[in-house]
Amino acid sequence: MLEVSNLECVRGDRRLFAGMNFSVQPGELLHVHGPNGSGKTSLLRMLCGLAAPAEGEIRWNGESIRSLREDYCKEMTYFGHLAGIKEELTALENLRVAVQLAGGDSAEDGLLDALDRMGLAGREDLPAKVLSQGQKRRVALARLLLCPTRLWILDEPFTALDVTAVKMVQQLLSEHLHNGGMVVLTTHQEVDIPAGTVRRIHLN
């Protein structure tokens, strides 16, 4: 369970938000929304431990994520504005490295299967640099299918995806919630998740 208490974020001269409290329980999706520049990305980077909060604490199952560090990473997957795809590696190799380092199961069949589900069948052996904007994001998202982590932190996962792919990802999120996973998400599009509890935080 992810708990946030009294969180404050300061960027440059500006205090983006302060005194933020919330928690995410298994089976819950937290949709952080707000206009451009309201601090969504900043919040998510704190939640996954990349940035340090100005004030307040973030706890995972009761312990501060700063002290857990690698143990927290074992249970969390972050997907940011940057897709984390190496242009020279093929789609398959990209996925394999990501899964291996995350400690997931990197059997060849599973990888191919995941790419297939993301609509990349036949592109597995193309270097990522020749893939289109949306295809690259799909490769990155395929990781979600293979990492057995409980908390997903996704920063605008729908960017550059076409309608089919957006549906696919929403379906995936439902499944994850259904299995007791947790999701923190930002997006400017509408989220339509059939299963699980959806909660919202509005930043301004």
Next chain:
Amino acid sequence: MLEVSNLECVRGDRRLFAGMNFSVQPGELLHVHGPNGSGKTSLLRMLCGLAAPAEGEIRWNGESIRSLREDYCKEMTYFGHLAGIKEELTALENLRVAVQLAGGDSAEDGLLDALDRMGLAGREDLPAKVLSQGQKRRVALARLLLCPTRLWILDEPFTALDVTAVKMVQQLLSEHLHNGGMVVLTTHQEVDIPAGTVRRIHLN
């Protein structure tokens, strides 16, 4: 008037499309859509003269854009996946340089006004690197308010924009069409333009 005849696009081993014909008349919006990787970006880059077609020709008012080159650039504005914003310059400076080079009117008042309309009032003097994803795109889009070009070529202009900003841009497109402008656009979201003719091309 933009005319395309018998256009063919080859990327790597793959022929993305061939034998494409269409024209864009004043007051018309052409919405290119299609799934990820169908060749929308490739098409737009050819239309603005950055990439050369494998076959076929693109004409502006009856002359090939290859031979017109700078004269064509005078009448065309391109907005790509990359926003074209220098991180170290402030929002205002970014806009000023872009407008000056495009040959538009770079009076200070006009620039401030445009940034204001894009919802960046009070951020004019922040270096672009501290702006959020969406705010950067807004700075880039402000250019459209100041460049007196007739043809706009926009590759996913709504990416990372919040709801208010999307509405704003759609309003802007309507006005442009109303004044006899032309627009070529890709986006995975729905386009809702009150004025002008909207035509669609579907790539697959």
Next chain:
Amino acid sequence: MSNWSSLSEFLAMGGYAPFVWGSYGVTALCMVVEVVLLLRRKRTLLQRLSRTNRVTAEVSKSNEVQT
């Protein structure tokens, strides 16, 4: 009008064998390697092309543009 009375004398090159044969040998080697590499390149290329040809033919058929 031969310069050499025996094969071994020919091979010895008046004591300069490593230099002379080193030059001629490397030259010949480079040329042979270049030709072999080229032949191999052509062979693999033809194989790959005839394989991908079928695939692209199908793709371009389904890639008709609809306006």
Next chain:
Amino acid sequence: MPKINWFKYSSPQAFYPLIGKMIPWFTVLAVAFTLPGLYFGFFVAPPDYQQGESYRIMFIHVPAAWMSMFIYVVMAGYAGMGLVLNSRLSSMMASALAPTGAMFTFLALWTGALWGKPMWGTWWVWDARLTSELILLFLYIGFLSLQAAIDEPRRAARASAVLALVGVVNIPIIYFSVKWWNTLHQGASITVTKAPTMAASMFTAMILLTFAFWMYTIAVALMRVRCEILERERNSEWVAQAVGRSR
């Protein structure tokens, strides 16, 4: 206004079969020059009274050095044509010549070094001619690396064409600079000297092997051009047919 379409005159499609027919001829010619060249070089030409047998390196050293320079100029010419006339075949010829040119440059350096050890007692001196040959090798390597670093063949051809043209403007400048640099300082204690009085048989051997190298270069370049054509035109109908036929 009808524009001349240069593609038509140098279309790869038209040349592909022609090239196929030319390759065997040049191969035969290369062999036909090599054999008598080697015969003259080893069996007719007498030993040098100063250098003994080591001078026989000259019969490949000098042709290799000549070729390395000729090829660069020819390559730049083709590259320029490819860029200005936008003719695909020319830029393919340019990229087909480069590896062979680099090889001859390397060979000139290699054979020169092997000759230098017995003659001058050292593998290398910073003499003008030697240094400019080394720089030529760097230019070739730059050309090849640039081409290797760009995946899109069209872009690779055009980018390296610009480089080749810039290089060809620079080659005379580099050559004279190096020459002047070297002579302004106290000259290196030994310089590349002409062979004393060259016997006719020596000259014949050298000329024959030069022709052999030429023919070899043409044959190899044509072979490479055939591969390039196939690679760059792999989407066209005629390649599909040609490939079908050759299988």
Next chain:
Amino acid sequence: MNRAGSVDFSLWGAFRCIVARDLTLAMRRRADVLTTLFFFVIVVSLFPLGIGPEMATLRIMAPGVVWVAALLASMLSLERMFSADYRDGTLEQMLLTPQPLPVLVLGKVFAHWLVSGLPLVLIAPLLGVQYDLPPEGLLILAVSLLVGTPVLSLIGAIGAGLTLGVRGGGVLVSLLVLPLYIPVLIFGAGGVDAAMSGLGAQAHLSLLGAFLLGALILAPWAAGAALRISME
């Protein structure tokens, strides 16, 4: 404030706009400017450490070492000339403006030289003193760098344009341009040598001047062509 309307925006205006932009950028990341300079100073100072402290040897080497260091410093800063613009899309926009490309390129090269070449010229005499160069040597060193470094920037622009977006561009560019830099090196260092041995550096400097003229005329076109090719 520049209140140029859309009509009378001249070539000179475009040139000035680019130079002003690039200088502003350089001022925003002042560290950049200083680091080129420090790189130069450090490389020159490394040699005595690698070679040993005898002044006689060092004096012979001085012009060569300073010039090679200038070459390397100028080459390293090349990467910055276009690649940031390429990555954030401003270069794409620049190619699509109605201004002639060679003028824009010339503007960028000039700004680049002001930021990375000029400081070297100014600091070089100081380094020459470290190597115990006589006054006439110091003067010619500075003058030869003043005439030579713009040539380096101009030639470098072509290489930088060609390697844009190419992986490993940073090192590749050195491979492309270093051989082309050689004449500048030879006449630059040679001029200082000549001056020190009392032969007069006139000839060397005039040749450097001729290179500069040639490069000024040809390089902007070539670099412009290179940029267009890289954007395809």
Next chain:
Amino acid sequence: MNRAGSVDFSLWGAFRCIVARDLTLAMRRRADVLTTLFFFVIVVSLFPLGIGPEMATLRIMAPGVVWVAALLASMLSLERMFSADYRDGTLEQMLLTPQPLPVLVLGKVFAHWLVSGLPLVLIAPLLGVQYDLPPEGLLILAVSLLVGTPVLSLIGAIGAGLTLGVRGGGVLVSLLVLPLYIPVLIFGAGGVDAAMSGLGAQAHLSLLGAFLLGALILAPWAAGAALRISME
């Protein structure tokens, strides 16, 4: 195929995975590997052009020049160690994997050395020949580079980590790491000098070995910390 389950994926596995990944990347852009090498060769060849062709002078300079060139080549390739990963977001992901960061860093450094250090060691004797070094000099040159270049990569990793995302990082990194490289340079070049003057290079080489050991133990931690700071 590596069929490691989520449980038994060991430190060694993580190390191997990173090394394999980086070597694959290097093979994909083979030009990169070669360009570091050619850069080294070209820089070494530039010096005679700046200084003059006398063999006696050149022989004295040789160890210093080769070592400085190795320093520069290794430093230039540093930029590649993390910055591509930083830009495309893979570094961010790497920091968020459950593997200990120093192990991942060590993997990256090792791959980097294989690609950019080892080739220098192999080609250095050839360049020594151009400078007319005697055989014992050539041997010690190669050995000292073999022990010294990994130290350069390790120290460099710290600098590369610290300058990530800083504009003009490429030059800034040189400013940070060159001073740290100096001891390696002194003992590396000094060893060759000593061997050539018949004093024996034992002492120099052992010191280089000690540096290597120290760097192996400390640098991965420091570089890991630098990366975390850069990502904030």
